[in-house]
């Protein structure tokens with residue numbers, strides 16, 4: 001059994017445990033929107049994205065701690081997927097900058113962002129479903145020497161790269177227990193197996209930051225623990241993980257830090273335990289006009305108003321008059 005690490009992330013034998021390191025690093029960080037992290041890898045500044053009149057994303061400042069698992073949550077339409085798309089070059093903002101280890105990622109194409117070390121997972125589209133599992137993996141490889149015109153003239157070089165990629169793909173498929181399915185069409189996989197393939201495919205480019213889009217959506221409970229384990233493994237290997245997820249149990253289980261978005265803005269940040277008590281978060285999820293429980297004062301006031309109305313009505317009846325008409329329509 002591994003030695004139990006102390007809170008600084010070091011085990012008795014001196015080995016560093018990434019999970020504990022990330023949690024220790026974030027322990028003293030205030031629970032404030034835009035707060036600085038001890039060792040940020042991604043830094044977002046003033047990023048906005050509008051669609052017509054709608055502001056889908058408007059993030060003033062956001063830092064993502066290196067080596068941690070950050071959960072990105074928020075109600076439907078909060079802007080989570082749009083922010084993922086912007087950070088990975090799949091969409092361009094109206095304004096703002098964002099960096100990865102100090103290097104600007106603005107204006108880069110997705111494959112350039114991936115080559116620098118930031119990748120995101122994708123849901124299996126129809127087109128990808130018609131490819132085999134192995135072909136899907138090979139699509140995730142970066143730095144294919146065969147891509148460039150000159151190396152395309154040297155087939156041996158290309159074949160060498162392809163062989164290395166295939167070996168790497170098979171190794172990942174074994175790790176994710178998908179190797180037996182390598183020649184199956186991806187579309188035949190179960191929901192959970194698709195999620196495993198999406199994660200495995202993202203790892204083909206040796207990323208430093210992995211962005212997972214709803215890694216648990218559509219996964220049956222039997223595979224959930226296995227998938228959660230794989231996400232935690234990424235952190236153990238030193239990667240930074242950012243994931244979008246609606247299932248709060250999953251968020252609580254694996255996040256070192258949680259960022260909450262609503263209507264394009266970041267409205268709260270903090271460790272998982274700080275989030276469910278946060279009023280801005282509760283309001284965002286329930287909507288501004290939700291049926292909040294009444295306070296004692298509200299209850300007393302409503303009771304007093306009702307008693308006064310009854311009293312007025314009875315006075316009117318005793319005096320042989322009806323209660324004043326409150327507008328004529330029944331409610």
Ligand SMILES: Nc1ncnc2c1ncn2[C@@H]1O[C@H](COP(=O)(O)OP(=O)(O)OP(=O)(O)O)[C@@H](O)[C@H]1O
Nearest residue numbers: 051054055056074075076077078079080081082083
């Ligand atoms: N290509 C687009 N064209 C027009 N509006 C868009 C586009 N992409 C996103 N939006 C709008 O931007 C807002 C943010 O959408 P986004 O998909 O980023 O939210 P989300 O937080 O990921 O939501 P969900 O949890 O439902 O996936 C929504 O109002 C959405 O309708």
